[in-house]
Amino acid sequence: MSLVQETTGKRSSRRSGAHNDNNQNIEYDSYLLKENNELPFGYNDSDWIDFPIDGMEKSAIKIVNAKDIYESTPLCDEQYLNESIPTSRRCVKLGDIHEISNTGESVTIKSNLAKKTLKANEPLPLPRLPLTPKRGRGGQAAAKKVLPTVHRVLLYNSQSPRSARKHHPSSNLRSQNVKPQPNPQPKGQTAGADHVTNYILEEPEPEKNRDFRDADFDNDDDLDNISNFDDSDTVSISSDTEDGYRAHAYKLTHSSDRLLSSPKDSSTLVFSRSSDDDLCNPESVLVSSLFPYVPPYLSFSSNTKKGPNVPPELHRILKWRVTSIMPKVVRLILANSGMRMLKKTNDWMGVWGKHLKSPCFKTIRSYQKINHLPGSFRIGRKDSCWKNLQRQMRKHSNREFGFMPRTYVIPNDLCALRKRWPKYAQRNTKWIIKPPASARGAGIRVVYRWGQIPKRRPLIVQKYIERPLLINGSKFDLRLYVLVTSVNPLRVFMYHNGLARFASVKYSAKADTLNDRCMHLTNYSINKFSSNYSKNEDVNACHGHKWTIKSLWTYLANRGVCTDGLWEALRSLVLRTILAGENGINSMIRANVESKYSCFELFGFDVILDSDLVPWLLEVNISPSLHSELPLDAHVKAPLVQGVLNTALYNIPPKLSQEKQRELAAEFSFPAGTQMCYDKRMYINYLSREEKNKHNTFTRKSMENREEYIDAILEKLTPDDVRCLIIAEDELARCTPLERIFPTDQTYKYLKYNDTPRYYNRLLDAWESRYANNRTEGIALLRDYCQSKYHLEVPAPPAKKDLNVSPVEENAVKNVMSEPEEVLEA
Numbered sequence: 001m002s003l004v005q006e007t008t009g010k011r012s013s014r015r016s017g018a019h020n021d022n023n024q025n026i027e028y029d030s031y032l033l034k035e036n037n038e039l040p041f042g043y044n045d046s047d048w049i050d051f052p053i054d055g056m057e058k059s060a061i062k063i064v065n066a067k068d069i070y071e072s073t074p075l076c077d078e079q080y081l082n083e084s085i086p087t088s089r090r091c092v093k094l095g096d097i098h099e100i101s102n103t104g105e106s107v108t109i110k111s112n113l114a115k116k117t118l119k120a121n122e123p124l125p126l127p128r129l130p131l132t133p134k135r136g137r138g139g140q141a142a143a144k145k146v147l148p149t150v151h152r153v154l155l156y157n158s159q160s161p162r163s164a165r166k167h168h169p170s171s172n173l174r175s176q177n178v179k180p181q182p183n184p185q186p187k188g189q190t191a192g193a194d195h196v197t198n199y200i201l202e203e204p205e206p207e208k209n210r211d212f213r214d215a216d217f218d219n220d221d222d223l224d225n226i227s228n229f230d231d232s233d234t235v236s237i238s239s240d241t242e243d244g245y246r247a248h249a250y251k252l253t254h255s256s257d258r259l260l261s262s263p264k265d266s267s268t269l270v271f272s273r274s275s276d277d278d279l280c281n282p283e284s285v286l287v288s289s290l291f292p293y294v295p296p297y298l299s300f301s302s303n304t305k306k307g308p309n310v311p312p313e314l315h316r317i318l319k320w321r322v323t324s325i326m327p328k329v330v331r332l333i334l335a336n337s338g339m340r341m342l343k344k345t346n347d348w349m350g351v352w353g354k355h356l357k358s359p360c361f362k363t364i365r366s367y368q369k370i371n372h373l374p375g376s377f378r379i380g381r382k383d384s385c386w387k388n389l390q391r392q393m394r395k396h397s398n399r400e401f402g403f404m405p406r407t408y409v410i411p412n413d414l415c416a417l418r419k420r421w422p423k424y425a426q427r428n429t430k431w432i433i434k435p436p437a438s439a440r441g442a443g444i445r446v447v448y449r450w451g452q453i454p455k456r457r458p459l460i461v462q463k464y465i466e467r468p469l470l471i472n473g474s475k476f477d478l479r480l481y482v483l484v485t486s487v488n489p490l491r492v493f494m495y496h497n498g499l500a501r502f503a504s505v506k507y508s509a510k511a512d513t514l515n516d517r518c519m520h521l522t523n524y525s526i527n528k529f530s531s532n533y534s535k536n537e538d539v540n541a542c543h544g545h546k547w548t549i550k551s552l553w554t555y556l557a558n559r560g561v562c563t564d565g566l567w568e569a570l571r572s573l574v575l576r577t578i579l580a581g582e583n584g585i586n587s588m589i590r591a592n593v594e595s596k597y598s599c600f601e602l603f604g605f606d607v608i609l610d611s612d613l614v615p616w617l618l619e620v621n622i623s624p625s626l627h628s629e630l631p632l633d634a635h636v637k638a639p640l641v642q643g644v645l646n647t648a649l650y651n652i653p654p655k656l657s658q659e660k661q662r663e664l665a666a667e668f669s670f671p672a673g674t675q676m677c678y679d680k681r682m683y684i685n686y687l688s689r690e691e692k693n694k695h696n697t698f699t700r701k702s703m704e705n706r707e708e709y710i711d712a713i714l715e716k717l718t719p720d721d722v723r724c725l726i727i728a729e730d731e732l733a734r735c736t737p738l739e740r741i742f743p744t745d746q747t748y749k750y751l752k753y754n755d756t757p758r759y760y761n762r763l764l765d766a767w768e769s770r771y772a773n774n775r776t777e778g779i780a781l782l783r784d785y786c787q788s789k790y791h792l793e794v795p796a797p798p799a800k801k802d803l804n805v806s807p808v809e810e811n812a813v814k815n816v817m818s819e820p821e822e823v824l825e826a
Contacts, residue, residue: 285298291730291791294679297734303638317655351368353370355380358374367595373487375588383460386409388580411456473507477608478499489758490742496550566609603624605620605621647738686795688720691718722790743761
């Protein structure tokens with residue numbers, strides 16, 4: 001709105017100097033400030049002088065489209081003078097604006113300098129241009145030849161581009177056209193001098209064609225005023241991701257065969273395992289494999305009882321590196337299992353610490369094991385998880401991957417959210433704001449107005465589940481624990497127990513309660529400070545603000561809900577989430593990890609149930625809290641950690657001589673010739689030529705039918721196949737109290753979600769299809785192979801790391817690895 005910007009320096013201090021007499025005691029026209037009736041900022045009324053403008057050429061008058069000010073392509077003179085150019089903002093070279101109204105035979109002219117009534121045929125008076133004389137060093141104004149001065153004035157139909165989004169029909173700027181009028185040449189002006197005859201104001205273009213864009217929507221509070229919008233203003237939100245999934249999940253959890261006819265028919269899962277069995281200590285620190293000539297595995301004790309004795313020679317090399325974030329329950333289990341806990345050592349066999357940058361995994365030795373997978377931020381970051389799920393929704397359908405509430409990643413999706421916001425506002429939709437890589441409720445709040453959403457910092461805006469399932473009037477969520485021991489092949493285990501975490505304030509959907517974090521957030525780190533928080537001292541009780549999932553399942557089963565159906569829906573949700581990020585994680589593992597032995601990951605899935613018992617994924621944590629402040633926490637997390645360590649199959653580090661290994665084998669009554677330490681041949685990443693050919697055969701694109709490989713892939717097992725099946729069977733035998741949910745004889749339906757066919761996934765699919773119900777026969781077959789040491793036949797190591805993938809997988813990996821690292825990880 002500023003016509004003449006005040007400049008700093010000496011000129012700004014020349015307020016009390018000489019002024020032009022013509023400019024004194026003149027009342028400024030209110031037309032220029034129709035909105036607030038006061039002078040615009042920087043409007044200088046002290047430095048105007050009389051300046052003859054009659055001699056200026058007509059070419060000095062130019063009407064400029066505001067878009068051209070910001071575009072790189074210049075306009076030619078013909079375009080400047082073309083009055084048909086539509087303009088939403090106009091640059092005018094004059095400092096005066098006239099408002100013309102015809103009343104009979106006279107014309108009333110309102111100017112910012114004077115007001116006068118003329119006859120109809122009388123020419124318009126010429127306005128004066130603002131010009132500030134320059135002052136010399138000595139304080140006197142320099143006498144120089146007066147040159148034509150251009151003053152550009154931005155004219156808006158309202159105060160600013162943002163507020164111009166809603167125009168005022170009473171604005172006089174759109175009322176009249178001013179045509180150029182010839183003016184006589186004044187005396188004393190040469191014929192060749194530039195002169196301005198008049199200025200042109202055109203009728204502005206229609207409102208619907210205006211497009212004021214501003215990257216900052218912080219002050220767009222009018223978006224919440226739904227009365228200003230109609231159905232044509234915004235895009236439809238009927239295709240939101242959760243619509244298709246909701247109907248599918250509802251059928252899954254409410255089908256007739258999943259509802260109990262009697263409360264006595266409780267879920268088999270709830271009572272399938274005893275908590276007392278979860279805490280049993282092993283009889284020996286070493287447990288043999290199911291197969292001969294395979295090194296034994298370390299067996300871990302509970303957190304409450306000291307395990308069996310460990311021979312001194314073995315205890316000396318069982319080194320664990322202690323980190324500052326290692327949970328107390330992990331330390332207790334390791335100490336009771338006979339491990340050495342060291343703070344400063346590089347010769348460790350295991351570590352439980354924070355996540356590493358992907359290149360750091362290259363420094364891990366082949367016999368060392370860490371509790372993280374490179375690239376796990378693909379699903380562990382909220383923004384990356386949503387992007388991967390969104391990619392799968394585009395490839396498959398919302399019905400299969402729409403289990404995460406509609407999410408917008410700010411600032412990338414800010415424009416998309418803004419387009420849909422009026423529709424959401426009509427429905428009174430509430431949103432939950434989260435930082436993309438935070439934990440324990442940090443930075444989370446619930447909002448319902450556009451102005452409450454930060455626009456400039458990275459965060460996610462997720463649709464709030466407004467009708468959650470309530471127990472005793474409070475909302476709650478589920479913390480599920482999921483172990484991934486391998487990505488290629490994919491092997492996933494799910495803990496049969498977990499936590500149900502309740503909000504400490506009874507739920508209300510009213511907007512004035514959204515600031516109550518203890519009502520709308522279920523994080524224990526937030527609710528434990530509430531005066532309403534009630535601790536649950538009984539692990540089997542259904543009271544307080546934290547329950548075990550076993551207790552919750554019992555509570556629901558007694559009210560006629562079959563938790564088997566609900567558990568199946570949760571399994572499906574977990575597997576689809578992991579498969580959404582599987583391709584990116586696998587690419588990072590191949591690029592940064594030397595041995596298949598080195599990594600595993602424990603994920604924490606946060607899921608909420610709505611009032612229809614439909615599960616919704618809230619987020620995935622790559623370092624779920626294992627701290628046990630309450631006995632209930634220790635009851636759940638101690639068996640979990642013990643099961644995770646046992647399922648991960650830790651070997652003795654290769655630090656014992658052959659003679660020491662023979663003595664150790666005799667002491668633990670293992671067969672003669674058993675290698676007691678880690679054998680790197682079991683976990684190599686390179687293949688022989690024959691194995692590569694078989695991989696290429698069974699991963700070609702033309703093999704889409706499952707029947708084509710289900711039998712053929714098992715006809716002749718290679719040494720690499722046998723090694724893969726050995727590890728899978730040993731993990732399954734030691735996974736208690738976890739449950740393997742992939743692979744099973746029913747998970748072949750999930751293989752279509754892989755971006756490219758995985759040979760090992762097809763191998764395990766065929767194995768489970770044949771031996772899932774007759775596992776003894778399959779184990780006997782593998783024992784025969786191992787008895788002849790067939791599984792230890794390995795090709796010569798290549799000079800350069802040779803990736804055991806097919807050409808189809810290689811192309812897919814190149815596409816994933818071309819993405820920048822900062823996008824993949826925090």
